[in-house]
Amino acid sequence: MVKYISLNQIEKIYSLLEQVSDPEIPVLSVLDLGMVRDVICKEEEVEVIITPTYSGCPATDAIAFDIKLKLLENGYSKVKVTYTLTPAWTTDWMTQKGKIKLKEYGIAPPKNKTANQNNSRIHKMLFEEEDSIECPRCQSTNTVLLSQFGSTACKALHQCLECKEPFDYFKCH
Amino acid sequence: MSQTINQTLQLADTCLILGQRNSEWCAHGPILEQDIAITNITLDLIGQARNFYQYAATLISKNENKNITEDTLAYLRTEREFKNFLICELPNGDWANTVLRQFFFSCFQLLLFEELEKNSDTQLAAIATKSLKEIKYHIKWSSEWVIRLGDGTEESNNRINNAVQQLWPYTGEFFMPADYEIISVSSLKEKWLQSIKDVFDEATLTIPQNIFMQSGGKDGVHTEHLGYVLSELQYLQRVYPGAEW
Numbered sequence: 001m002v003k004y005i006s007l008n009q010i011e012k013i014y015s016l017l018e019q020v021s022d023p024e025i026p027v028l029s030v031l032d033l034g035m036v037r038d039v040i041c042k043e044e045e046v047e048v049i050i051t052p053t054y055s056g057c058p059a060t061d062a063i064a065f066d067i068k069l070k071l072l073e074n075g076y077s078k079v080k081v082t083y084t085l086t087p088a089w090t091t092d093w094m095t096q097k098g099k100i101k102l103k104e105y106g107i108a109p110p111k112n113k114t115a116n117q118n119n120s121r122i123h124k125m126l127f128e129e130e131d132s133i134e135c136p137r138c139q140s141t142n143t144v145l146l147s148q149f150g151s152t153a154c155k156a157l158h159q160c161l162e163c164k165e166p167f168d169y170f171k172c173h
Numbered sequence: 174m175s176q177t178i179n180q181t182l183q184l185a186d187t188c189l190i191l192g193q194r195n196s197e198w199c200a201h202g203p204i205l206e207q208d209i210a211i212t213n214i215t216l217d218l219i220g221q222a223r224n225f226y227q228y229a230a231t232l233i234s235k236n237e238n239k240n241i242t243e244d245t246l247a248y249l250r251t252e253r254e255f256k257n258f259l260i261c262e263l264p265n266g267d268w269a270n271t272v273l274r275q276f277f278f279s280c281f282q283l284l285l286f287e288e289l290e291k292n293s294d295t296q297l298a299a300i301a302t303k304s305l306k307e308i309k310y311h312i313k314w315s316s317e318w319v320i321r322l323g324d325g326t327e328e329s330n331n332r333i334n335n336a337v338q339q340l341w342p343y344t345g346e347f348f349m350p351a352d353y354e355i356i357s358v359s360s361l362k363e364k365w366l367q368s369i370k371d372v373f374d375e376a377t378l379t380i381p382q383n384i385f386m387q388s389g390g391k392d393g394v395h396t397e398h399l400g401y402v403l404s405e406l407q408y409l410q411r412v413y414p415g416a417e418w
Contacts, residue, residue, distance in 0.1 A: 052303075054216075054217065054220060054307065055217055055220030055221045055223070055224055055300075055303055055304060055307060056216035056217050056218070056219050056220025056221070056223070057216075057220065058216075085224070085296075085299035085300060085302075085303050086295070086298075086299040086302065087302075088299070088302045088303040088306065089303075125313060126313060126316055126317055126320065126372075126375075127317060127320075146206060147206035147207075147209065147210055148210065148310060148313065148314055149206075149209050149210040149213035149214070149310070149314070150209065150213075151209070153213055153216055153217065157206065157209075173306055
């Protein structure tokens, strides 16, 4: 007998995915990050297609494992997680809700869209900083970049010159 | 098929070996932020290497009807089978040497991957597109260091000048074609030289002229250093085959 999977079923899977978080930034779910590209249900099998964020991000394998586990725990017996590289992941896919959660967690969310970035401008951009990233603690824009590379691949390290606190910035990518 | 496999392995080996060298800086960087920077770049390179190895493993497994994985390719091949550029396997030297190598390599990688992105092999193109976003950070970071050291103190200027003398003979290999390469690398030379010159001008450095260029890495003929890099990298799998953690 063929079992039909209704739209309701897909919604249920998405609500489970909402509970799977990034192990390095636990406040963000995989949906907030924009990593989930598609959910396909075929008969008994559920396939979740995800895009890795950075090539070397060690959280990617953990996330794929957590997705599988979450669905298995909730009664889906055949679960497959597939990676896709195209189109390449971008912070433009991060949800508005995700950006608010990030800020409340103490990480400044990506400020701009990536669409207008251009390779040939790299040289002109030397020693330039992304302008006035807002401090997630005191909201001052009087902040300075300490390092383009932070505690994880997706973050840069900034410091607020008002409240003096260093903070992470989720960089546009 | 074997042309694509060899090309993919060359890209993978190059990223892996440079990543392995850079990782030696972990906990030894000049200051904490720069330690984190060079290890972040390393992580990107190892991630890129994994993407290429996984693709090569799929192709080889299909072609030879064997079960080859990314680990087999990284941990169980000998130095004559590695196709990385010689410049990647050279010892790190001082900080000037390390950042200059990253600068030379990243500028080349950008041009190469911009071509690869247009290739009809969709998987190679996809890996290139993804990596390009990361490479831009590497170029910005390494260019700034070359300028900072070149146009800095007498000591820093001496150090980066020594690095130029040591590394320049290994940059010619980027542009010498190997028979399996799917991109016409010699055509990238002029653009690469221009991007080096732009930064060198600001760093008060000069490009060396008429220097003999080393080669061989692309065809598996390496310096004496690669064997040592691999013996450390592959130790665990060689001594405890199949070990996992």
